[in-house]
Amino acid sequence: MKTLTIVLLFVLFGVSATFAQNLKLDKDTAGNYGYINRKGVLKIPHKYNMFANEFSEGLAAVYNDGKYGFIDENDKLVIPYQYSEVLFGFSEGLATVKQNGKWGYIDKKGNQVAPFLYDFTYGFDEGMAAVNQGDKWGFIDRTGKLVIPCIYESVYSFREGLVSVKQNNKWGYIDKTGKQVVPFVYDDAGSFNEGLAAVQPTHDKGFGYINQKGEMAIPVQFKTAYSFEDGIAMASTETKSYVHIDKAGKIIDVNNQTTGKGKYRFRTGDVYDGDILNGKRTGKGKNVWTNGDVYDGDWVYDKMTGKGKKVLANGNVYEGDWNDNLLNGKGKYTWADGAVYEGDWVNGNMTGKGKLKWANGDVYTGDWKDNEPNGKGIFTKKNGAVKNGDWANGIFTSSVKQPATVATKINTADAAAQKALVFRNEGNYTAALPEAQKALKLSPNNFLALFANGVLYAEYEKNNAKAITFYAKAIAVNGNDFRPFVFRAYSYVDSKNMVEAQKDLDKAIALNPKCFDCFTLRSQILGKAQKWAEAKDQAQLALNLKPNSERAKSLYEMYKNLAEPETISAKPYVKKEEPQTVSYNNNTSSNKYTSGDYADLSKIKRVTFAFDKDYDDEDNNNSNSNRKRRTSLSQSDMDNIIRSNSPSSSSSSSGYDNWFRERDRQSDRDYKRKNDGYRGY
Numbered sequence: 001m002k003t004l005t006i007v008l009l010f011v012l013f014g015v016s017a018t019f020a021q022n023l024k025l026d027k028d029t030a031g032n033y034g035y036i037n038r039k040g041v042l043k044i045p046h047k048y049n050m051f052a053n054e055f056s057e058g059l060a061a062v063y064n065d066g067k068y069g070f071i072d073e074n075d076k077l078v079i080p081y082q083y084s085e086v087l088f089g090f091s092e093g094l095a096t097v098k099q100n101g102k103w104g105y106i107d108k109k110g111n112q113v114a115p116f117l118y119d120f121t122y123g124f125d126e127g128m129a130a131v132n133q134g135d136k137w138g139f140i141d142r143t144g145k146l147v148i149p150c151i152y153e154s155v156y157s158f159r160e161g162l163v164s165v166k167q168n169n170k171w172g173y174i175d176k177t178g179k180q181v182v183p184f185v186y187d188d189a190g191s192f193n194e195g196l197a198a199v200q201p202t203h204d205k206g207f208g209y210i211n212q213k214g215e216m217a218i219p220v221q222f223k224t225a226y227s228f229e230d231g232i233a234m235a236s237t238e239t240k241s242y243v244h245i246d247k248a249g250k251i252i253d254v255n256n257q258t259t260g261k262g263k264y265r266f267r268t269g270d271v272y273d274g275d276i277l278n279g280k281r282t283g284k285g286k287n288v289w290t291n292g293d294v295y296d297g298d299w300v301y302d303k304m305t306g307k308g309k310k311v312l313a314n315g316n317v318y319e320g321d322w323n324d325n326l327l328n329g330k331g332k333y334t335w336a337d338g339a340v341y342e343g344d345w346v347n348g349n350m351t352g353k354g355k356l357k358w359a360n361g362d363v364y365t366g367d368w369k370d371n372e373p374n375g376k377g378i379f380t381k382k383n384g385a386v387k388n389g390d391w392a393n394g395i396f397t398s399s400v401k402q403p404a405t406v407a408t409k410i411n412t413a414d415a416a417a418q419k420a421l422v423f424r425n426e427g428n429y430t431a432a433l434p435e436a437q438k439a440l441k442l443s444p445n446n447f448l449a450l451f452a453n454g455v456l457y458a459e460y461e462k463n464n465a466k467a468i469t470f471y472a473k474a475i476a477v478n479g480n481d482f483r484p485f486v487f488r489a490y491s492y493v494d495s496k497n498m499v500e501a502q503k504d505l506d507k508a509i510a511l512n513p514k515c516f517d518c519f520t521l522r523s524q525i526l527g528k529a530q531k532w533a534e535a536k537d538q539a540q541l542a543l544n545l546k547p548n549s550e551r552a553k554s555l556y557e558m559y560k561n562l563a564e565p566e567t568i569s570a571k572p573y574v575k576k577e578e579p580q581t582v583s584y585n586n587n588t589s590s591n592k593y594t595s596g597d598y599a600d601l602s603k604i605k606r607v608t609f610a611f612d613k614d615y616d617d618e619d620n621n622n623s624n625s626n627r628k629r630r631t632s633l634s635q636s637d638m639d640n641i642i643r644s645n646s647p648s649s650s651s652s653s654s655g656y657d658n659w660f661r662e663r664d665r666q667s668d669r670d671y672k673r674k675n676d677g678y679r680g681y
Contacts, residue, residue: 023073024291025054026314031472035060035073038292040314040336044075050465056089059108066465068097070110079110091123092142105129105144114144125157128176137165139176148178159191162212171199173214182214190227196247198225198233207235209249218249274299297322321345335359343368366391393479413443417452424452429460450474451484454491464491482511486518498525516545516552523555532563 023035023043033052035044051063059070059078067081085098094105094113104116120132128139131150138150139158154166162173162181172184173192188200188207196209196217207225209218222235228247236242237251244252264272264281274285281287281299288294297308304310309319320331327333327345334340343354350356355365366377372394373379379387379396390397416439423432433456439449454470457463471488474481485508492501502525505518512518523538536559542552 023055023060025052025060030476033062036314038313040312040316043073044071049469053086053089056091056095057093057108059090059095061086061089061095063465066463070095078108079106087121088123091125091129092127094124094129094142096121096123096129103131105140113142114140122157126159126161126176128158128163130155130157139163147176148174156191159193160195160212162192164189164191164197173197181212182210190225193227193229194231194247196228196233198227209233217247218245221249413439413446413449415439416442417446417448420452420456421448424455424459429456432456433460445473445477447474447477447481450477451481451487454484455487458487458491458494464495467491468495480511482508482515485511486515486521489518489521493521493525498529501525514545516542516549519545520549520552520555523559527555527559527562532559535559536563 023037026034026036026042026046028034028046030046031049032046033048034042034046035052035055037043048062048064051061051068053061055073059072061068062071064081068083068086069077069081070079072078083097083099084101085103087096087098089095090108094107096103096105098104099116102116103118103121104112105114105121107113114131118131118133119135122130124142127142128147130137131140131146133150135153136150137152137155138146139148139155141147152165152167153169156164158176162175164171164173167184170184171186171189172180173182173189175181186199186201187203190198192212195211198207199210200207201220206220207222208216208220209225211217222237222245224236226234231247232244232252234242235245246252260276261274262276264276266272269290270288272281272285272287274281275283280302282301283299284297285299286294286296292313293310295304295308295310297304297310298306300306304322304325306322307320308322309317311317315336317334318327318331320327321329323329326348328347329345330343331345332340332342338359339357341350341354341356343350344352346352350368350371352368353366354368355363357363362379362381364373364377364379366373367375369375373391374393375391376389377391387396416435420432420435420439423429423435432452436449436452436456439446440453443449450470451474454467454474457470458467461467468488468491471484471491474484475488485504489501489504489508492498492504502522505522508515508518519538519542523535523542526532526535526538536556539552539556539559542549543556546552
């Protein structure tokens with residue numbers, strides 16, 4: 001065994017993000033965005049509730065009322081809210097933004113540099129940026145001039161004056177004038193770095209490296225190959241999953257050189273000092289990330305596993321048990337504001353027995369599940385008030401007696417919201433919106449009022465951004481009702497955010513497996529993605545629920561024909577005996593920290609469940625926003641709108657049919673107008 005005496009640089013997956021600027025994006029428990037400095041101090045309040053980007057070159061893109069603009073590090077709006085989309089931030093003094101359906105470029109004063117002509121764009125590298133027109137790619141310079149026409153099927157970014165581009169299904173290299181430097185003879189070709197680029201002549205052969213003249217510098221011999229950094233590149237062979245090579249193609253004996261004690265300096269700037277076994281961090285060691293995070297403890301094959309302590313740059317600290325980079329076992333987490341949790345952890349979540357003491361002195365002791373009180377527990381306010389009993393999803397489930405005036409307000413708000421929704425079902429939107437706004441004014445945290453406003457802002461005001469905000473607030477009040485998830489999914493689809501739409505549909509189906517709209521909308525999303533077989537399956541699930549729905553039948557037949565063109569059948573659709581189980585994208589938990597190779601403790605959800613109003617003498621204005629409301633509505637009242645639980649009746653007059661009737665009609669009309677299988681495009 002040889003002690004490590006050299007520093008190797010290579011890429012590790014899941015490395016923490018760095019502070020590229022003085023401020024870093026931060027998200028609070030309510031989902032709002034602000035910015036913190038390197039010490040974790042909040043410098044720009046959490047006031048951006050839909051979108052905010054990291055700072056780049058001193059500016060950050062933020063979202064307000066349906067448009068994007070840019071702020072500086074003093075939170076001053078320097079480029080007004082006027083763009084429909086923003087990507088990547090500023091690079092080399094320019095940013096790519098979208099307006100009127102096309103992409104262009106602006107400078108830091110908001111001046112247009114490149115016209116809004118392009119279907120897609122990327123940031124600048126070495127004074128050049130890739131732009132797309134009609135599925136072909138070219139490049140503009142920093143003056144906005146198209147210097148290389150849009151004639152290539154695919155492109156990378158410029159490196160060392162050259163860029164790999166694809167034409168007629170083969171890769172080659174051109175310079176900044178568009179002149180061919182290396183012929184189009186490769187099935188795959190990477191970017192140049194340190195004078196060499198990895199290339200693959202044909203897909204059935206391995207990779208080698210060429211120089212900038214197109215000469216083969218390292219013969220084809222590797223299964224995979226990566227760029228050189230400081231004279232060393234990572235690759236793989238038929239017998240080894242990864243090796244390190246020098247510029248002569250010689251394989252460095254990793255087992256011999258990286259076993260013992262030593263220090264790694266990674267390409268990102270992160271540093272590890274400790275035990276190494278076969279090139280992996282194993283044993284005791286300390287890792288320092290460039291963003292200021294530090295972990296000191298046990299490692300097993302590059303994973304934080306065992307006992308260890310991690311200190312975040314923002315001041316948060318966890319010390320305890322780890323497994324596969326996740327908090328697992330017993331541990332103590334201390335927030336920078338003084339709040340402390342000590343107890344059990346499972347897969348990065350507070351789960352089991354534990355005690356959380358807030359910075360203001362409030363304390364909860366008892367059972368936890370997925371970062372929320374679940375089971376038996378005692379919540380003690382700083383003023384001595386106590387709640388001792390059963391908890392579910394952070395809510396005290398015992399009955400709570402409210403002052404008569406509060407109950408009256410809630411019931412009045414419910415009545416106004418119900419009236420708004422009845423008007424909406426009748427198509428009388430001009431009468432519906434004032435009633436919804438009245439309900440919200442009477443009770444700002446009323447579930448039905450928030451939900452009704454979301455529906456009306458989406459369908460009548462055509463303001464999906466505001467609708468999504470209302471749905472999110474409704475879900476915060478009552479996360480066990482499937483309706484806001486369904487309608488928020490429609491708003492996400494209309495905003496072309498399919499990922500979030502799918503997440504909401506998964507949650508809605510988990511709450512109500514008979515959600516017809518969930519399956520039809522999911523079918524359309526999959527159809528737009530040309531996943532015909534999956535789209536057909538979702539349409540079939542919808543038909544199992546409503547065999548006579550023309551919309552579901554049309555979706556099923558269309559996607560069946562697309563998925564199975566060679567076996568188109570004239571037989572009529574036969575309803576299946578039992579609804580199928582939905583398993584598409586069921587990993588919907590947003591508060592579980594399970595991703596990435598390194599635990600980002602800042603993502604752990606802060607528990608903010610509220611105490612009941614009759615105990616909140618000191619906190620009336622801010623502690624009730626997440627409390628579950630209970631009303632005295634009659635069953636007949638609720639039937640006029642929609643039953644909160646799954647529908648039990650197939651009658652056309654059921655609450656479920658009343659509620660979705662208008663959207664069914666609208667969706668059927670949209671479907672008949674458009675043949676692409678997708679609502680909203």
